[in-house]
Amino acid sequence: MAAGNSFLHVDGLSMRFGGLLAVDGIAFDVKEREIFAIIGPNGAGKTTVFNCISGFYRPTTGNIRLQGQDIAGQGSHSVALNGLVRTFQNVRLFKHMTVLENLLVAQHRHLSTNLLSGLFKTRSYRESEQKALENALHWLDYMGLREFVNREAGNLAYGHQRRLEIARCMVTKPRVLMLDEPAAGLNPQEKKDLQGLIEKLRQEYGVAVLLIEHDMSLVMGVSERILVMEYGRPIALGTPDAIQKDERVIKAYLGEE
Numbered sequence: 048m049a050a051g052n053s054f055l056h057v058d059g060l061s062m063r064f065g066g067l068l069a070v071d072g073i074a075f076d077v078k079e080r081e082i083f084a085i086i087g088p089n090g091a092g093k094t095t096v097f098n099c100i101s102g103f104y105r106p107t108t109g110n111i112r113l114q115g116q117d118i119a120g121q122g123s124h125s126v127a128l129n130g131l132v133r134t135f136q137n138v139r140l141f142k143h144m145t146v147l148e149n150l151l152v153a154q155h156r157h158l159s160t161n162l163l164s165g166l167f168k169t170r171s172y173r174e175s176e177q178k179a180l181e182n183a184l185h186w187l188d189y190m191g192l193r194e195f196v197n198r199e200a201g202n203l204a205y206g207h208q209r210r211l212e213i214a215r216c217m218v219t220k221p222r223v224l225m226l227d228e229p230a231a232g233l234n235p236q237e238k239k240d241l242q243g244l245i246e247k248l249r250q251e252y253g254v255a256v257l258l259i260e261h262d263m264s265l266v267m268g269v270s271e272r273i274l275v276m277e278y279g280r281p282i283a284l285g286t287p288d289a290i291q292k293d294e295r296v297i298k299a300y301l302g303e304e
């Protein structure tokens with residue numbers, strides 16, 4: 048078990064693609080209910096870190112522990128069952144399914160029923176289907192998407208698709224919610240709403256939030272701690288105040304202009 052109240056523990060994380068060391072020696076802890084951001088210039092390795100943590104890549108080296116349990120290289124389904132789920136930089140919904148169907152499908156691998164009980168529509172199967180439906184409707188209300196319940200997901204406005212993606216994570220009752228550039232493509236009001244939503248999800252559902260984001264006002268406004276990466280390596284880790292004053296961080300960002 049990791050020290051202190053560390054919830055998600057990452058250390059010595061590296062990922063090599065052929066000759067490119069895309070992630071090199073990344074280490075950090077996310078505490079229970081913490082809002083933690085990873086920032087850095089384009090190509091710094093942030094999404095690769097996300098892909099390793101969420102089970103999409105098997106890291107070249109490193110430990111990843113969720114509540115003390117080793118999840119490195121387990122695969123995304125297994126990691127999701129352990130309570131860690133994510134959104135993607137480019138929204139990935141089932142675009143031809145309805146909004147409701149997207150939320151029902153997301154819950155299927157979490158239901159405590161098997162194929163046979165589904166085939167024979169046993170009572171426990173029907174009960175868990177009913178619960179899944181209630182849960183989906185709850186999240187549609189929560190996200191202000193109820194009026195679109197039967198709309199094809201691909202026909203929603205972009206900001207609504209982003210909210211549906213977060214709802215699709217939340218229906219699985221995660222412990223850690225990972226958001227990959229959630230503010231990308233949102234208008235200023237939607238960005239403000241997103242900040243409120245992230246804080247509310249943490250407060251009301253007890254999730255820890257791990258965030259990659261380029262929008263600095265969102266990052267600085269919502270995060271408790273921030274890890275800054277450059278060329279695959281960590282260059283700073285600290286509070287928003289400390290990060291904004293850090294010489295190496297300022298240089299990394301000015302160098303990007």
Ligand SMILES: Nc1ncnc2c1ncn2[C@@H]1O[C@H](COP(=O)(O)OP(=O)(O)OP(=O)(O)O)[C@@H](O)[C@H]1O
Binds near residue numbers: 064067088092094096
């Ligand atoms: N599957 C892959 N195969 C080969 N190289 C990859 C792969 N995925 C990422 N890379 C490379 O690894 C480096 C880090 O990419 P990554 O997408 O993790 O950066 P990022 O910080 O998320 O960037 P951005 O802010 O632009 O999304 C880049 O040089 C990228 O080209």
